[in-house]
Amino acid sequence: MTDLRQNSVEEQQEAYRKAKQIIAICEQLHITLDPIDWHHYGMRAPVKVNSMEIASLLDLGQRAHDDILRRVQLKLFERAALETIHARSGLKAVMWSPVEVVQPQAFLSLWIITLETDERIPISECIRNGQRVYEHYQLDRDDGHQLATLFGPATEGEYHLGERVTLKERERHYTGEIIYIIPGGKVLTSRTYASRGSGAASRNDVAVRYIVDCNDGFPHIVYQSQVNR
Numbered sequence: 001m002t003d004l005r006q007n008s009v010e011e012q013q014e015a016y017r018k019a020k021q022i023i024a025i026c027e028q029l030h031i032t033l034d035p036i037d038w039h040h041y042g043m044r045a046p047v048k049v050n051s052m053e054i055a056s057l058l059d060l061g062q063r064a065h066d067d068i069l070r071r072v073q074l075k076l077f078e079r080a081a082l083e084t085i086h087a088r089s090g091l092k093a094v095m096w097s098p099v100e101v102v103q104p105q106a107f108l109s110l111w112i113i114t115l116e117t118d119e120r121i122p123i124s125e126c127i128r129n130g131q132r133v134y135e136h137y138q139l140d141r142d143d144g145h146q147l148a149t150l151f152g153p154a155t156e157g158e159y160h161l162g163e164r165v166t167l168k169e170r171e172r173h174y175t176g177e178i179i180y181i182i183p184g185g186k187v188l189t190s191r192t193y194a195s196r197g198s199g200a201a202s203r204n205d206v207a208v209r210y211i212v213d214c215n216d217g218f219p220h221i222v223y224q225s226q227v228n229r
Helices: 002-028 038-044 065-084 144-151
Strands: 046-049 052-056 093-098 109-115 120-128 131-136 164-169 172-188 203-213 220-223
Touching: 002 038, 002 065, 046 065, 052 065, 065 093, 065 109, 065 120, 065 131, 144 172, 164 203, 164 220, 172 220
Parallel strands: none
Antiparallel strands: 046 052, 093 109, 109 120, 120 131, 164 172, 172 203, 203 220
16 A cells, blocks of 8 residues: 555656646747646646647657647647637548748748648637737738738749649649749648658759649649649
């Protein structure tokens, strides 16, 4: 009995130490956690943000600073996307894709959250009143100034504005209208973070990129080689 009590006390002490450590890290990241019930659950205590469980204390306690941020981001991006469309219960995100935009912007980052329904929901991440905020990003496809602010000056390509094209992404085909053309340069060839794993990003030179509106929530940004008439 003495050993069990000692182990329980030691676990609570470790849980208290880890909870303080994670709370401090999250404060540096402008994230406020809900109270962690380490006293009752020990290292199995759930770590939550605004009632949303991120992971257990044991899980987060073994992760580095950047990994903790990514775990929180994935959960909060997903929730913001689901709330944007008032999603049915049980619907989940399957893809988290950062959008490469010119800097500076009013937000920290812009991501496309792809749901199981294939809807693509743009969510921005910003810091407001000292806290990270995740909310739906409104894009006006007809606003050239907004597009230029996001992606830089327009250029010309083999295909033209207003032209309908078919594109291929992740072994799927989409049809849409070209609404903007981005100059060539160094770009990410894999910009995806998926909960079920994803390949490492690499960089390659490309001649031009097209922004194609396929009416699925947010335009696709694709390379010349991915587009066909």
